[in-house]
Amino acid sequence: MRAVTIQENKLVVEQRPDPVAGAGEVVVAVRAAGLNGADQLQLRGAYPAPAGSPADIPGLELAGEVVARGPGAERFEEGDRVMAIVGGGGQAELCVVHERQLMAVPAGLDWAQAGGLPETFTTAHDALFTQANLQLGERVLISGAAGGVGTAAVQLAAAAGAHVTASVRDAARHEEVSALGADVVCSPDQSESLGPYDVLLELVGAPNLDANFAALAVGARVVVIGVAAGFRSELNLLALMGSRAKLSGSTLRARPLEEKAATARAMERSVLPGFDDGSLTVPIYKSFPLDEAADAYESFASGGKLGKIVLVTG
Amino acid sequence: MRAVTIQENKLVVEQRPDPVAGAGEVVVAVRAAGLNGADQLQLRGAYPAPAGSPADIPGLELAGEVVARGPGAERFEEGDRVMAIVGGGGQAELCVVHERQLMAVPAGLDWAQAGGLPETFTTAHDALFTQANLQLGERVLISGAAGGVGTAAVQLAAAAGAHVTASVRDAARHEEVSALGADVVCSPDQSESLGPYDVLLELVGAPNLDANFAALAVGARVVVIGVAAGFRSELNLLALMGSRAKLSGSTLRARPLEEKAATARAMERSVLPGFDDGSLTVPIYKSFPLDEAADAYESFASGGKLGKIVLVTG
Numbered sequence: 001m002r003a004v005t006i007q008e009n010k011l012v013v014e015q016r017p018d019p020v021a022g023a024g025e026v027v028v029a030v031r032a033a034g035l036n037g038a039d040q041l042q043l044r045g046a047y048p049a050p051a052g053s054p055a056d057i058p059g060l061e062l063a064g065e066v067v068a069r070g071p072g073a074e075r076f077e078e079g080d081r082v083m084a085i086v087g088g089g090g091q092a093e094l095c096v097v098h099e100r101q102l103m104a105v106p107a108g109l110d111w112a113q114a115g116g117l118p119e120t121f122t123t124a125h126d127a128l129f130t131q132a133n134l135q136l137g138e139r140v141l142i143s144g145a146a147g148g149v150g151t152a153a154v155q156l157a158a159a160a161g162a163h164v165t166a167s168v169r170d171a172a173r174h175e176e177v178s179a180l181g182a183d184v185v186c187s188p189d190q191s192e193s194l195g196p197y198d199v200l201l202e203l204v205g206a207p208n209l210d211a212n213f214a215a216l217a218v219g220a221r222v223v224v225i226g227v228a229a230g231f232r233s234e235l236n237l238l239a240l241m242g243s244r245a246k247l248s249g250s251t252l253r254a255r256p257l258e259e260k261a262a263t264a265r266a267m268e269r270s271v272l273p274g275f276d277d278g279s280l281t282v283p284i285y286k287s288f289p290l291d292e293a294a295d296a297y298e299s300f301a302s303g304g305k306l307g308k309i310v311l312v313t314g
Numbered sequence: 315m316r317a318v319t320i321q322e323n324k325l326v327v328e329q330r331p332d333p334v335a336g337a338g339e340v341v342v343a344v345r346a347a348g349l350n351g352a353d354q355l356q357l358r359g360a361y362p363a364p365a366g367s368p369a370d371i372p373g374l375e376l377a378g379e380v381v382a383r384g385p386g387a388e389r390f391e392e393g394d395r396v397m398a399i400v401g402g403g404g405q406a407e408l409c410v411v412h413e414r415q416l417m418a419v420p421a422g423l424d425w426a427q428a429g430g431l432p433e434t435f436t437t438a439h440d441a442l443f444t445q446a447n448l449q450l451g452e453r454v455l456i457s458g459a460a461g462g463v464g465t466a467a468v469q470l471a472a473a474a475g476a477h478v479t480a481s482v483r484d485a486a487r488h489e490e491v492s493a494l495g496a497d498v499v500c501s502p503d504q505s506e507s508l509g510p511y512d513v514l515l516e517l518v519g520a521p522n523l524d525a526n527f528a529a530l531a532v533g534a535r536v537v538v539i540g541v542a543a544g545f546r547s548e549l550n551l552l553a554l555m556g557s558r559a560k561l562s563g564s565t566l567r568a569r570p571l572e573e574k575a576a577t578a579r580a581m582e583r584s585v586l587p588g589f590d591d592g593s594l595t596v597p598i599y600k601s602f603p604l605d606e607a608a609d610a611y612e613s614f615a616s617g618g619k620l621g622k623i624v625l626v627t628g
Binding site for chain 2: 205206209224225227231232233234235236237238240241242243244245246247248249250251254255
């Protein structure tokens with residue numbers, strides 16, 4: 001198979017041996033694989049793949065067709081359209097995935113949308129609901145709302161009946177984020193004054209966190225997912241105690257199979273129906289062929305766009 | 315009544331009007347009232363009383379006898395031995411308390427023990443179990459274990475079957491903390507190397523927090539209760555994400571009646587039986603008459619002892 005590989009902090013697309021499905025696993029012929037911030041970190045050597053995932057093939061999400069099944073794999077059949085988050089290796093023509101991590105692709109989604117859905121929507125759903133327990137009528141601030149996880153989070157929070165304030169640095173993106181369902185779209189320096197917030201989803205990192213701590217409601221939940229703008233944060237512990245807030249951080253990538261599978265079941269229950277009835281969408285900025293992975297990564301790094309960048313095969 | 319009062323950052327014991335019980339409230343003739351770190355903060359003007367509590371009479375816990383009941387107060391009768399956490403006003407001969415906040419004093423406790431029990435044991439129980447959900451067999455680090463909340467937390471965590479590491483700065487206190495049930499007693503600079511920990515109870519403040527973050531197990535819960543040594547902490551958000559930890563802070567004082575009452579019910583269910591069967595104790599360092607409040611505060615501030623300092627009346 002052809003695969004995107006990372007060699008001495010450079011992207012090289014080259015031939016690799018076809019992977020083989022073990023017990024409970026299937027081989028997926030990848031049709032589309034989304035890019036994520038974690039790929040950029042891995043390219044710079046800062047975010048190695050967890051044990052059990054290909055060490056030098058990036059890609060945390062994919063969609064494609066089942067082409068082979070290992071012993072005991074029975075949830076899907078050859079030809080089924082599936083998608084998943086994976087620990088790595090998604091940006092290749094073939095990828096082995098445990099069947100418990102797979103989800104069926106909703107009928108209305110094309111390959112690019114399906115390949116750009118799992119990581120962002122699973123991350124957003126896990127953060128807002130599993131971790132922060134966002135409730136109907138609560139006020140949520142999504143800091144960095146124009147990114148992949150941000151656009152998913154705005155849609156999910158609005159669908160769940162929360163009041164959504166979306167913080168977006170680039171004023172040119174405000175209208176698009178508003179169209180996704182945000183009640184208020186503001187610049188980062190306005191978000192503190194528009195609080196208080198019951199839930200804060202921090203997708204940018206340290207520079208915003210301390211200021212937004214001043215805008216937390218009593219009992220607030222703060223979830224830190226993205227730290228691209230910095231990971232050393234000054235934290236006012238008295239403000240934390242005073243608001244009786246909970247701060248959590250998380251990554252999906254390092255979780256064991258059973259926990260990744262649990263997020264897939266939560267997605268099937270709570271999120272995927274929204275793609276069938278049209279209430280949720282996967283904004284796509286641009287698709288690149290697998291062989292143009294370097295251009296795709298460069299486009300991702302340059303920022304300033306709304307929607308996923310996806311590698312497509314075949 | 316006579317009451318300890320704070321006037322221009324000084325303690326003055328003087329005569330005040332007797333308080334009157336409103337609906338659902340009782341007047342308690344205070345027999346003993348424990349000192350806490352929060353009293354020291356209030357004396358310095360740093361921790362004002364919440365609305366509804368006496369603004370200038372300190373004291374967050376008390377024990378005594380019911381001497382009068384307001385309309386609708388039916389849980390206790392005149393003469394009953396009761397104790398409670400309050401928003402303030404405990405360090406006086408009389409204090410009005412809502413009956414839902416009151417707990418019956420376990421039979422085996424004397425007044426000094428009962429007056430020094432509510433704040434520390436309620437804080438420790440709320441932090442370890444309600445907030446951090448400490449489970450049988452988990453490893454807990456109690457940072458600042460020789461203080462009032464610390465000695466309560468060591469006993470409760472050990473009683474619940476956790477493996478307790480107690481961090482204590484003063485080597486002369488190690489043996490006493492060990493006798494309370496800690497599996498390991500160490501100095502603060504050893505605690506990181508003795509991890510990982512499933513639960514970290516931080517009673518000292520900022521200087522310890524960042525180092526102990528390196529010793530968190532996956533899924534760890536961190537609860538910050540004390541910040542006497544500093545409240546601005548550098549926090550490594552990547553470490554938080556990597557360990558998928560939850561950090562929460564809390565105070566009891568500012569909580570509304572219904573939440574304080576809920577902590578009292580949890581105490582009656584889970585903690586107070588331990589004083590009946592002798593598995594829990596309230597270490598008392600020294601009792602001072604109400605009129606010697608200034609000496610008591612000075613003794614508290616000087617540190618270096620294990621056990622509560624309590625003001626007693628009559």
